Amino acid sequence: MLRTLWTAKSGMNANQEKLDSISNNLANSTTIGYKKAEVGFQDLLTESLDRKGYAINNKESVIGTGIKTGEWYRDNSQGQLMETLRSTDIAIDGTGYFRVISSNGESAYTRDGAFAVDGAGSLVDARGNKLDIQYANGFSSDNVKFTKDNFLIDKEGSVHLKQNDTFLKIGEIPVYSAVGDKAFVSIGDNLFQPVNGTEVFRTRNANLSQGFTEGSNVDIAEEFADMIVTQRSFELSSRGVKTADEMWGMVNNLRAR
Numbered sequence: 001m002l003r004t005l006w007t008a009k010s011g012m013n014a015n016q017e018k019l020d021s022i023s024n025n026l027a028n029s030t031t032i033g034y035k036k037a038e039v040g041f042q043d044l045l046t047e048s049l050d051r052k053g054y055a056i057n058n059k060e061s062v063i064g065t066g067i068k069t070g071e072w073y074r075d076n077s078q079g080q081l082m083e084t085l086r087s088t089d090i091a092i093d094g095t096g097y098f099r100v101i102s103s104n105g106e107s108a109y110t111r112d113g114a115f116a117v118d119g120a121g122s123l124v125d126a127r128g129n130k131l132d133i134q135y136a137n138g139f140s141s142d143n144v145k146f147t148k149d150n151f152l153i154d155k156e157g158s159v160h161l162k163q164n165d166t167f168l169k170i171g172e173i174p175v176y177s178a179v180g181d182k183a184f185v186s187i188g189d190n191l192f193q194p195v196n197g198t199e200v201f202r203t204r205n206a207n208l209s210q211g212f213t214e215g216s217n218v219d220i221a222e223e224f225a226d227m228i229v230t231q232r233s234f235e236l237s238s239r240g241v242k243t244a245d246e247m248w249g250m251v252n253n254l255r256a257r
Helices: 002-027 220-252
Strands: 037-043 046-048 062-064 067-074 081-083 090-094 098-101 107-110 151-153 158-163 166-172 184-188 191-194 206-210 212-214
Touching: 002 037, 002 067, 002 220, 081 090, 151 206
Parallel strands: 090 212
Antiparallel strands: 037 067, 046 062, 081 212, 090 206, 098 107, 107 191, 151 158, 158 166, 184 191
């Protein structure tokens, strides 16, 4: 009965964590560039029943001791591109992340391309972090001032600034990636950082679309279906706890004759 309690408890804990991931996905279903979180399940220790005192027909029969959840991981599938007609909005079509620089010089990565022009004429995200642009041809962040209608970005990421009715290339917006689905971890505010030891590199396996943002890749119908299944699994585990408790009650109420 103790084993029943622990097994049922492990199932409740694992399904609760799954419900947490589902609620997180639903809460961010409208967040620009959000990638849904997934949770995997793993078996706990199993042991063979082939020992003295156990009458079994199958010599390979085993009994488990419950389940646990593994690390959360991101589904990096592409979200739908949504046209905004705002020149400062940029969407990544493919793999990779934008790099943004905070006011203290620390870098982070994001798929959120809803940028804006700040008072200094820089492209920044909603938190004021500057978009990383690799300037060229003598241009730099000191002599380039963006407005909402004086620049163009092509699909390769080249940035062209309007000067005297012509557009001159001033640099590129790089897109960064790393090997592995777990190379980047969330640090909040739709930002990511690479895991220690991860080599981040520039990738060309993506196109940029100016005037678009990337929607979340959360499928609400799928999340609600998963929620129903997970709730039923949680309920089944809770019934295991209840059954074990009732069995303990029966044992405690036995009286010797």
